[in-house]
Amino acid sequence: MQEEHIIKILNDAVQGGKNAAFVTVISADGSTPREAGARMLVYENGETAGTIGGGKIEALAIEKALECLKKGLGGKFEFELTPRGIGMACMGRMEVFIDVYKSPLKVFILGGGHVAQKLAGVLTLAGLPYSVADDRKEFANRDNFPDAAEIINEFPHKAFKKSKVDADTYVVIMTRGHSLDNECLAEAVKTKAGYIGMIGSASKVRHILPGLKKKGVKIDKRVYTPIGLNIGGKTPGEIAVSVTAEILKVHYGKDGAHMRIGELKV
Known part of the structure; x- marks a missing residue:
C-alpha cells in the first residue's frame, strides 16, 4: 500500500x-x-x-x-x-x-444552572472542551458559557438528538430538577457515552435508581452517581472541581490517590 x-x-x-x-x-x-x-x-x-x-x-x-x-x-x-x-x-x-x-475527551453538560456554569469554568482551565444543553436561554447562553463548543437551547433530555455523543463523550447531568435528571439519565444510557455522571445526594440516588430499573433503564458501569470525588466541600465551585477531578480520573484510568511519597522526613 x-x-x-x-x-x-x-x-x-x-x-x-x-x-x-x-x-x-x-x-x-x-x-x-x-x-x-x-x-x-x-x-x-x-x-x-x-x-x-x-x-x-x-x-x-x-x-x-x-x-x-x-x-x-x-x-x-x-x-x-x-x-x-x-x-x-x-x-x-x-x-x-x-x-x-484518539478523539479528544469532550464533556456534554445537561443543565445550565450555577453548578454547571462553575463546572464550565473549571473544564476550560483544564483544557477540556464542553457543550451545554438547557431549554432556558437566560441560563444557556454565551454570557454564562463563553467557551462552549456548542450551546443547545432544548430540554436537556431531548438534546442528545442534536449533539454527537460517542465513547469519548463524558455526559454530566445537573438539571433543575430530579424528574428531569431522571429523564436525562434514561436517555444517556442509550448512547455510547464513555462516562455518565449525575448530580444528587446519596439518598436521592438510592430512591430513584430502583424506579428507573423497573422501567427497563439499564444502569451500567458508565454511570457515576452521586457525581464527583469525595474531596469535601458543597459550594458550586467545589462541586465543579470534584466533578472535573472524577472525569480526569476516569479518563486516565487512575485511582485518585495522593501522589506524595509516604511520610516525608524534614
Whole structure:
C-alpha cells in the first residue's frame, strides 16, 4: 500500500471520529519482513490497513497498538526476531513507533444552572472542551458559557438528538430538577457515552435508581452517581472541581490517590 494512500486512510479515520494507532517501522536490522518506513494503521476493533510484514511480528505490533489505544499513549517498541525473542528465526531486529490518534475527551453538560456554569469554568482551565444543553436561554447562553463548543437551547433530555455523543463523550447531568435528571439519565444510557455522571445526594440516588430499573433503564458501569470525588466541600465551585477531578480520573484510568511519597522526613 502506497504511503499517500495509508495517510489518506488515517486522515479519513480521524475526520470520521475513529480512534486509530499508526505503526511505523523506524529501524530494521538483519533479516526482517519489511524495511524502515513500512506503515500500518490499527483501529480499536483490531482491523488494520497496510502491513509491516505480516506473521507474528505484525500480530505483536497490533497487540501493542491496541494497548496504546487503550492507554491513549504511544511510544517506541523493539522486537527481536529470534527464537529467544518473539519465537522467530529471522535473526533480525525491528523497531517500531506507535502514534495514537484518539478523539479528544469532550464533556456534554445537561443543565445550565450555577453548578454547571462553575463546572464550565473549571473544564476550560483544564483544557477540556464542553457543550451545554438547557431549554432556558437566560441560563444557556454565551454570557454564562463563553467557551462552549456548542450551546443547545432544548430540554436537556431531548438534546442528545442534536449533539454527537460517542465513547469519548463524558455526559454530566445537573438539571433543575430530579424528574428531569431522571429523564436525562434514561436517555444517556442509550448512547455510547464513555462516562455518565449525575448530580444528587446519596439518598436521592438510592430512591430513584430502583424506579428507573423497573422501567427497563439499564444502569451500567458508565454511570457515576452521586457525581464527583469525595474531596469535601458543597459550594458550586467545589462541586465543579470534584466533578472535573472524577472525569480526569476516569479518563486516565487512575485511582485518585495522593501522589506524595509516604511520610516525608524534614
